[in-house]
Amino acid sequence: MKKIKTIIIDDEPYSRDELTFLLKEYEDIEIIGEADSGEKGLEIVMRNEPDVVFVDIEMPQMSGLELAKALTNMKQAPLIIFATAYADYAVKAFRVQALDYLVKPFDEEQIEDVIGRIKERLHNTDFKEKEKSTAAVGKLAVEDDGRIVYIPPKDITYLFREERETIICTKDRTFRLRTPIKELEEKLRAYPFFRTHKSYLVNLDKVEELIPWFNGAFQVKVVGRKEEIPVSRNYVKALREQLEL
Template sequence: MTKVIKTVIIDDEPYSRDELKFLLEQYEDIDIVAEADSGEKGLEMVMTKEPDVIFVDIEMPQMSGLELVKVLQNLKKMPLIIFATAYPDYAAKAFRVQALDYLVKPFDEDQLSETMARITERLTTKETNDERAKSSARLAVEHDGRIVYVSPLDITYVFREDRETMICTKVRTFNTKTPIKELEEKLRGFSFYRTHKSYLVNLDKVEQLIPWFNGAYQVKVEGQKEEIPVSRNYVKGLRERLEL
């Protein structure tokens, strides 16, 4: 299956946006999730849409493309940056802020094709590195006076009971004093979802979503007999994460 590349176009010139949008739509793996006509709106779109890549003009009023990228460098998940501009003299400055590529207007289809190849290569490499990091990562859990290292990939769900947090795998359960909110933050890079104020579920382990009452549901995860509650406020988000 082709990986979808979430893309945002940021340019104050509508004709340039339309031209680039037309060219990018020829690539089936590109999904243009937003457009913006200013650096300020572009920043908002990046924060809300979390794209994989942005195509951004350099010369824009108020917040320029270079200023926007300098702000984005503070993000934990920074998108790939492709500058698109009519001014080739900015190339050196663009690469100083770690841009992946630099397109000069009017856009050349062959040059765009080379840019797309770089984007695909970089995202593929990043995805492979992320998967390697995940496979080797361990969650340190204080359990019965010892520190036990648990792979997040083995955790089916986590729940809070009284003043203890239970971390459940297929083979055993670990008790810890660590609050569930703190564990949720540590597991943010993995497929975990809060289904209830006291439950955190590994979406990769979900087998069934079962209607309960008053719009609430329960989920069944592999290797566990217990059915886990899903509050009404979390149902929509859960289904969006689970379903194609």
């Protein structure tokens, strides 16, 4: 498994330690450096070329926003995740093409959502060109009443985790299996599936509508299904980038 090289830049030692502790829960995240100022952070990033940088917005001298503007001009710019005590910085964060932002104090759910978006973005970057030239022909094997049914991934509308089962939904049927959703996500990498929520994976080719819900979250309407699928607010921007011309 390829590690996601990560750097944390924050002038507050406690915040750096807290974020480091939470990120170390993820085996594929590798923290390769830290910095306590924007100037030192820029130097470390240029020297180490990380995949993702967590940046505190409010730092003396070079602020996180100024640092982010400098990073986006790099030939291989890292993904930028802002950390801030004030949620109203979100608009400014997205103006400098940040992937997302975390509001202090950090919590595990925030981190999980952000890590999901990082993996989705890096996955799309790493595999999109490769998969254009590689015709994936495999089918997903599912046991159904003692038989093995082979489902073409293009026929899957969405899948989700419910208690200890993963439910696969096509236009006309549903199938239940024990395989974790993360394992199925890996098998479906060659196809246009997108994690809209920690428990949901949606086939982008089946999306018909994006419907506002509440607190910045949305719901997705898909072809052939009456139910609507949740989209966490932290995934909305990336989802729209994938869907819209």
